[in-house]
Amino acid sequence: MHLDVVSTGAELDPAAAVRLRRAAEAGSLVRVARGAFTDRQAWDAADARERHRALIRAVMPRDRQGLVLSHASAVAVHGLPWIGSFGDRVVVTDPGRDRGQVKASIQRVGGRGRSLATVSIDGLRVTSLAATAVDVAIREHPWRAIAVLDAALRRGVTRTELGAELEGRRMRNPRVVRALVRSTDGDAESVGESITRWGAVVxxxxxxxxxxxxxxxxxxxxxxxxxxxxxxxxxxxxxxxxxxxxxxxxxxxxxxxxxxxxxxxxxxxxxxxxxxxxxxxxxxxxxxxxxxxxxxxxxxxxxxxxxxxxxxxxxxxx
Structure with a gap:
């Protein structure tokens, strides 16, 4: 399912913007982000991944310059498996920042000095499969990360590519991250197989x-x-x-x-x-x-x- 997002931005005439806000107040539209709305019935029928993609479409037109979709948001765009919530913020890596920044609908991760491997998906700049998997391994829970890593290998990413992405990266728990990369296996056909195997490793x-x-x-x-x-x-x-x-x-x-x-x-x-x-x-x-x-x-x-x-x-x- 694809959620169409309508914005009250400058391209929309004031009367139409007022109608959107009134429809949201009446309950027929859902506010996805500030000034961005989608149909209530479609929203209720959508899964967590498509709702997060709608949030991305709502936020990125205002904040896309120089930013790269990454982490959970890149997982959603790539269609990789995910355990739990994608969160209520779009996650991006900002090559111009040393430190992160959190706002209402967007979370910036500092990326200054990092060589970002990216791809273009639906007109958006997104971290590559290998970079996305390593980002998740570094910042997310290992059970969540192993499912993403396994799926990336299943799609053709190699452990050599994952290892190259790890070079020079700052990690709070490098032992666990490297163990995750060593343990990843592209033969896993489901998230359940991935987490059961990782549990056995632990x-x-x-x-x-x-x-x-x-x-x-x-x-x-x-x-x-x-x-x-x-x-x-x-x-x-x-x-x-x-x-x-x-x-x-x-x-x-x-x-x-x-x-x-x-x-x-x-x-x-x-x-x-x-x-x-x-x-x-x-x-x-x-x-x-x-x-x-x-x-x-x-x-x-x-x-x-x-x-x-x-x-x-x-x-x-x-």
Whole structure:
């Protein structure tokens, strides 16, 4: 969905501007930013990403000179995955500033001295995929960052490019940022796979491979989300959307999907190479969830200091 934004700027005659404001007061329009409005019904039907894109369209015509869309706003424009809110401000990098600045609808990040890799999208100057992923890794929660990094690799960005973007960058926690870049994997097909794998890294579990296929004697092939070959452990992410999204249901009732999933898990448990199977949902894979217990019960050892690492991950809110 594309939200059309109408502005009360100088190009609009005063009478039309008054009509827009009155429509907003009456509730048929939504105020996106100062002097910028969109249709209420379209706004209510839009998701968080398209609402943020509407905010960008409302703000950037007034503040675009020399500024580069970056961070969460670049994620929204690139169509990369994102956990949580995009925020109520457009985020830009300002090559002319040493320090950041926050205003009502725009947040400037200081970019003086930084060589900005950019692309043009819909007439807007945006940080490149690699630069966007590294910006997010440096400034955002690791669970949010790993999903963006994995998606960037899936689109063709290389770890070498990510490493080059890291050179010379100031970081509050370089150890975590570099661990995120080392751990990123373009084979991740969903945010759930990304955060479950990263949670296992934080917990000190053995490395998990993505998208492993198991062939059964009857010819059936099951592809699993995460696989530890040395220990024979399968970890699946169960996003639950398969039970409610018509596109994923493919005409099946939810109870039929549950039965199919049970049969699939039974096949995996019978496979000669599999010693254990664990399933994680969003609640369990997020910081502070029950992922440690799920991994341990499936047969994956965790690092000696995993309780402290898991508590620390839960302290910083998404």
């Amino acid at each position: 917990l000190g579990a053995p490395p998990l491979a993505l998208q492993h296929e198991f062939r059964h004697e009857d010819g059936t092939v099951d592809r699993v989300d995460l696989w530890q070959p040395d220990l024979g452990v399968v970890i699946e992410f169960d996003g639950l959307v398969k039970y409610s999204d018509p596109a994923m249901q493919r005409g099946r009732a939810p109870h039929e999907i549950v039965v199919e999933e049970k049969r699939r898990e039974d096949r995996l448990r019978r496979h000669r190479d599999v010693t254990g199977v664990g399933r994680a949902t969003w609640r369990e894979a997020m910081p502070g969830g029950l992922l440690p217990r799920i991994l341990l019960d499936a047969g994956l050892p965790l690092g000696d200091r995993w309780p402290a690492a898991w508590r620390a991950a839960a302290i910083r809110a998404l």
